[in-house]
Amino acid sequence: MxxxxxxxxxxxxxxxxxxxxxxxxxxxxxxxxxxxxxxxxxxxxxxxxxxxxxxxxxxxxxxxxxxxxxxxxxxxxxxxxxxxxxxHFWHLFALSAAALLSVHLVFTLLLTYARIVAQRRRHRELLSLLSSPSGALERTWVINHPAPVAYCLPGGSRSVTVLSDGLMETLAPEELRAVVGHERAHLTQRHHLLLWAFEAWRSALPWLPTTRLAREAVNALVEMLADDVARRTVSDDVLVRAIALVAVGDVAGGEASAPGRGGGAAPGGGLVTGAFDTDGVDIAGRLSRLLTPRPxxxxxxxxxxxxxxxxxxxxxxxxxxxxxxx
Structure with a gap:
């Protein structure tokens, strides 16, 4: 033993x-x-x-x-x-530490989930006031915002993709298709569940290097996975242009996000709006991966x-x- x-x-x-x-x-x-x-x-x-x-x-x-x-x-x-x-003392201490750590991890996981659900509910209420359904795209809502904004809001059967009219005016039809495909890939592949788990792990053990590195890596990997889904319907050049145009709009507009990027509580969040802050996702790395693809x-x-x-x-x-x- x-x-x-x-x-x-x-x-x-x-x-x-x-x-x-x-x-x-x-x-x-x-x-x-x-x-x-x-x-x-x-x-x-x-x-x-x-x-x-x-x-x-x-x-x-x-x-x-x-x-x-x-x-x-x-x-x-x-x-x-x-x-x-x-x-003896050290045996009881070890057992107490194991019990406390287990309870702490489970409690943090549930607390993070409750926070995410509450934030999504508030965000959905705002969307009902500030957006309208897109007539051309299924399960897609459009907000009146001049900057290019694209993100998805998970919610089971109520999951939606949110676009700004500034985005729809900026992008060509094939570029818009790339953005929508990217965002819907996040929903269909349940990336929000992965981010929830790793965000909870990070919150529970912020001093552990693994938690920080894992969250950053997972944020980047879900973007790559969504990009790979979008690449099945559009060329890499189209996807690169879409990411670059939205990224430029992000810098110019201050609130927009690249496809799948972000996680703030306000529109212009991203992958899991109102849940996680993933603004650190490396846009340059995504573009480099698409511009110089490796097998x-x-x-x-x-x-x-x-x-x-x-x-x-x-x-x-x-x-x-x-x-x-x-």
């Missing part, structure tokens, strides 16, 4: 600093954003499980040779009101990344549940 806790602690340290730093500096995620997204999710889940698991296993180590057996012994102690003579990762490399993601999740799980493994 002690060896298991040490291994879990080592894995937690690796996933908290060197692994996410190395991944954030890598160039290949732009070639395969889906695989990179899976890997970032695995790092986050495995890191959290390792942190909590290391403390839990250490705290229960005097009660048995496996986590399951130790938990049974702990339940017996509680139900029969026995004195936990096997547990996607091969099947072997993609399979290796996905296998590594699976192993990251499996390692702490096996260490926790396999009796007498270490």
């Amino acid at each position: 002690l060896a298991t806790s040490y291994l879990l602690a080592l894995l937690a340290v690796l996933l908290a600093w060197p692994v996410p730093v190395a991944l954030s500096r890598a160039q290949w995620p732009a070639r395969s954003p889906f695989a990179a997204m899976v890997l970032w999710q695995s790092i986050a889940l495995a890191g959290g499980l390792s942190m909590i698991g290391a403390m839990l296993v250490y705290g229960l180590s005097p009660l048995g040779d496996s986590l399951i057996g130790a938990i049974r012994r702990a339940v017996t102690i509680v139900l029969e009101n026995e004195a936990p003579d096997e547990l 996607p990762l091969g099947a072997g490399a993609t399979g290796a990344v996905l296998a590594a993601s699976l192993l990251l999740l499996a390692a702490p799980t096996v260490l926790l549940v396999a009796p007498g493994l270490v």
